[in-house]
Amino acid sequence: MVKGTEFSLQGRTAIVTGGSRGIGAGIALRFAEAGADVVVVYRSSCDGANDTVRSIEALDRKAIAVQADVSIEADVERLIETSVETFGKVNVLVNNAGTYPMAALVDMTSADWDSMLGANLRSTFLCSRIVAQRMIAQGEGGAIINIGSIEAENPAPMHAHYCAAKAGVVMLTKASAGELGAHGIRVNCVSPGLIWREGIEDAWPEGVARWTAAAPLSRLGTPKDIADACLFFASDAAGWITGANLQVDGGMMTHQIF
Numbered sequence: 001m002v003k004g005t006e007f008s009l010q011g012r013t014a015i016v017t018g019g020s021r022g023i024g025a026g027i028a029l030r031f032a033e034a035g036a037d038v039v040v041v042y043r044s045s046c047d048g049a050n051d052t053v054r055s056i057e058a059l060d061r062k063a064i065a066v067q068a069d070v071s072i073e074a075d076v077e078r079l080i081e082t083s084v085e086t087f088g089k090v091n092v093l094v095n096n097a098g099t100y101p102m103a104a105l106v107d108m109t110s111a112d113w114d115s116m117l118g119a120n121l122r123s124t125f126l127c128s129r130i131v132a133q134r135m136i137a138q139g140e141g142g143a144i145i146n147i148g149s150i151e152a153e154n155p156a157p158m159h160a161h162y163c164a165a166k167a168g169v170v171m172l173t174k175a176s177a178g179e180l181g182a183h184g185i186r187v188n189c190v191s192p193g194l195i196w197r198e199g200i201e202d203a204w205p206e207g208v209a210r211w212t213a214a215a216p217l218s219r220l221g222t223p224k225d226i227a228d229a230c231l232f233f234a235s236d237a238a239g240w241i242t243g244a245n246l247q248v249d250g251g252m253m254t255h256q257i258f
Contacts, residue, residue, distance in 0.1 A: 006237040010035030013087040014234065015079070017041040017070050017127060018097035020048030022197055023147065026223025027094055027230050028052050028063070034231055037062040039083045041097065043069050062087070070097050071118040076126045080134055089138055092234045093131045095124040095169075096147045102158035113161050120165035124172060128187070132180055141184025143234045146173050147226070148191035150249050166191075170245050177243030186242040188233040193249025196220040216251030 014031045018024035019040035028038045029052065038056055040063055042049035049065035056063035066082050068075040083090055098120040103112050124146055135142035151159060152166040173189040180187055194211045200220070201208050212218055229248045232238050247253050 007231060007235045008035050009092070009231070009234060012036045012091035012234075013039070013083065013089055014092035014094065015039040015041060015083055015090060015127075015131065016094045016096060017068075017123070018043075019052055020045035020065075021052075023192065023195060023223045023226050024094075024096040025052045025055075026227040027096060029055055029059075030224065030227035030231050031092070031234065032056040032059045032061040032063065034235070035061070036092065036234075037087050039063070039079070039087070040065045041068055041070065041079060043067070043097065070095075070123040070127055073126055076123075076130050079127075080130050084134065089140070090131055090134050091140070091142050093127060093142070093144045094147065094230055094234075095127050095144070097123055098147070098165075100162060103161065104158055105160045108161060116161040117165050117168070120162065121168040121172070124169050128172070128176055132176070132183075132185055135185050136183045141186075143238075144176065144180075144185065144187045145230050145233045146170075146187070146189045148173070148189045148245060150191050150193050150247055150253055152191060152245075154253060173245060174243045181242055186233070186238065188238070188242060189245040190226055190229045190233065191245055191247045191249070192221055192226050193247070193252045194220050195226065196222055211252070214252065214255065215249070216254060219250060221248060221250060 014036045016028045019028045020042040028040050040049045040052045053063040053065050066079050068079040146169050148169045149166040151163045152170045155163050173187050177187040
């Protein structure tokens with residue numbers, strides 16, 4: 001390895017689910033900056049995905065937008081086939097797609113529960129399994145990065161289904177890492193805290209104020225904060241790290257519980 005290239009993704013192809021906006025778009029762009037070609041996966045925001053693709057192409061990297069509901073097995077299989085047909089291989093997968101609705105446990109329907117686990121946990125399982133099969137066939141190893149949440153370890157009101165799904169993502173990460181390490185596939189998790197998005201200060205001013213007052217680093221996170229952590233796990237700099245869960249939360253989880 002050439003000195004100083006540990007964080008390069010030159011010559012690699014990355015798939016980023018939920019890549020049309022927010023954290024996913026930030027990850028896709030960061031990977032392109034590091035030299036990767038990127039598959040930007042979206043479920044409904046075609047315009048957002050195409051915007052991300054254009055931004056990547058402006059960096060002189062290649063990118064395509066692929067529509068898929070990654071909680072549906074046939075869609076995931078089509079996604080991976082399209083990615084390989086276009087770029088010839090898959091080296092990195094980021095399981096970022098998910099939903100974040102709120103519901104009180106006593107009011108939550110079975111459909112609410114199933115939808116949440118489908119979007120956040122089943123999708124991670126399906127993409128990981130099918131991409132891992134491809135990586136094993138390629139024989140070059142690879143990196144899978146799952147996007148968890150600090151709510152996997154710190155429950156939040158109205159979020160029993162989300163907390164359960166993200167806790168599942170964290171444990172799936174560890175179990176997958178144990179099984180796939182023999183094939184040179186590393187599996188890690190990035191667990192964000194509260195991330196800035198456009199309009200959040202107006203929509204939830206009290207929550208933003210509480211967060212910034214409590215977080216040791218006194219600010220919300222940004223998509224770039226999460227993207228940088230994902231780049232680390234995708235790169236050779238993390239070559240001896242697998243099964244890890246990195247909390248990227250400005251220090252929020254350092255608070256004493258009692």
